[in-house]
Amino acid sequence: MKAVVFHGPGEKAWEEVPEPKIVEPGDAIVRVDTTTICGTDLHILKGDVPAVTDGRILGHEGVGTVEEVGSGVSTIQPGDRVLISCISACGRCRYCRVGAYGQCRNEGGWILGHLIDGTQAEYVRLPYADTSTYKVPEGVPDEALLMLSDILPTGYEVGVLNGKVQPGDTVAVVGAGPIGLSVILGAQLFSPQHIIAIDLADSRLEAAKQFGATEVINNSDTDPLPRIQELTDGLGVDVAIEAVGIPATFELCTRLIRPGGRVANVGVHGEPATFHLEDLWIRNVTVTTGLVDTYSTPTLLRLIEAGKLDAAKFVTHRFKMSEFMEAYDTFSRAGETGALKVVVTRD
Numbered sequence: 001m002k003a004v005v006f007h008g009p010g011e012k013a014w015e016e017v018p019e020p021k022i023v024e025p026g027d028a029i030v031r032v033d034t035t036t037i038c039g040t041d042l043h044i045l046k047g048d049v050p051a052v053t054d055g056r057i058l059g060h061e062g063v064g065t066v067e068e069v070g071s072g073v074s075t076i077q078p079g080d081r082v083l084i085s086c087i088s089a090c091g092r093c094r095y096c097r098v099g100a101y102g103q104c105r106n107e108g109g110w111i112l113g114h115l116i117d118g119t120q121a122e123y124v125r126l127p128y129a130d131t132s133t134y135k136v137p138e139g140v141p142d143e144a145l146l147m148l149s150d151i152l153p154t155g156y157e158v159g160v161l162n163g164k165v166q167p168g169d170t171v172a173v174v175g176a177g178p179i180g181l182s183v184i185l186g187a188q189l190f191s192p193q194h195i196i197a198i199d200l201a202d203s204r205l206e207a208a209k210q211f212g213a214t215e216v217i218n219n220s221d222t223d224p225l226p227r228i229q230e231l232t233d234g235l236g237v238d239v240a241i242e243a244v245g246i247p248a249t250f251e252l253c254t255r256l257i258r259p260g261g262r263v264a265n266v267g268v269h270g271e272p273a274t275f276h277l278e279d280l281w282i283r284n285v286t287v288t289t290g291l292v293d294t295y296s297t298p299t300l301l302r303l304i305e306a307g308k309l310d311a312a313k314f315v316t317h318r319f320k321m322s323e324f325m326e327a328y329d330t331f332s333r334a335g336e337t338g339a340l341k342v343v344v345t346r347d
Contacts (some may be wrong), residue, residue, distance in 0.1 A: 048270025
């Protein structure tokens with residue numbers, strides 16, 4: 001089969017690799033029908049995730065068809081179409097038993113495209129298949145389901161829920177890429193007064209308006225703080241959500257927050273950020289971090305089925321698997337191409 005293989009920072013290739021095989025009784029082999037590229041994949045290619053080693057197949061999102069299951073799998077069978085979760089959950093360890101699947105202690109958590117081979121391939125091996133897949137419901141297109149593999153639960157759990165967005169809040173979302181847009185979409189479920197999107201690219205700010213931002217600020221040459229203070233009677237925002245993963249955006253969030261406010265960091269950071277504890281401690285600011293657990297996936301899936309969340313509108317570009325390198329180029333130059341999510345399907 002063919003797959004996108006990581007060969008060190010800045011190096012990847014669409015190349016021939018062996019097909020995966022069942023290793024453990026809880027495994028499933030899934031034919032990947034639809035997959036995508038995540039901002040985390042770009043962080044890996046920058047060298048921000050050193051645990052990813054030469055030869056690893058990238059990708060942790062997908063929708064596919066079950067080809068084979070191990071003897072311990074009971075909830076899916078060959079022929080079933082499934083949503084692949086970016087988080088693999090054993091379902092038994094102390095973290096999985098409280099829904100913190102991202103911290104699974106039995107070699108689960110975020111492993112696809114990280115510690116084991118991932119979904120940017122024609123076939124993928126899925127450990128803990130019973131607790132790490134969801135059957136595809138009737139009438140929901142793959143492109144919408146694909147957003148539930150990672151970005152929608154990530155934005156909702158690590159941004160909106162960790163940030164404790166409440167009715168009437170003013171929320172700043174720093175970074176209007178796919179994760180930031182997921183935060184904007186999820187925040188609207190809690191009726192905030194203002195959702196302010198901050199980004200360097202006008203194309204992404206325009207997308208943020210379409211996703212529900214009530215105010216947008218291009219901070220390429222403008223300090224957002226004066227406008228934030230104008231909107232909040234000088235206090236600052238109730239919730240600031242970091243959705244990029246670089247020091248400057250985290251530090252901006254800590255400048256925008258009001259006393260007693262909450263900073264929720266969602267972005268994947270590859271280098272240290274300055275944490276101005278000398279300024280924040282006296283203002284009762286709460287800072288949260290997190291890897292997605294995907295405990296919200298069933299809820300978000302019901303909202304998509306009911307038409308309450310329009311997940312398919314993330315998709316801006318479509319490619320075949322044989323065009324994977326072109327898909328990466330388009331996604332990596334999102335400021336120029338306007339890419340939000342690229343969808344890659346079998347040839």
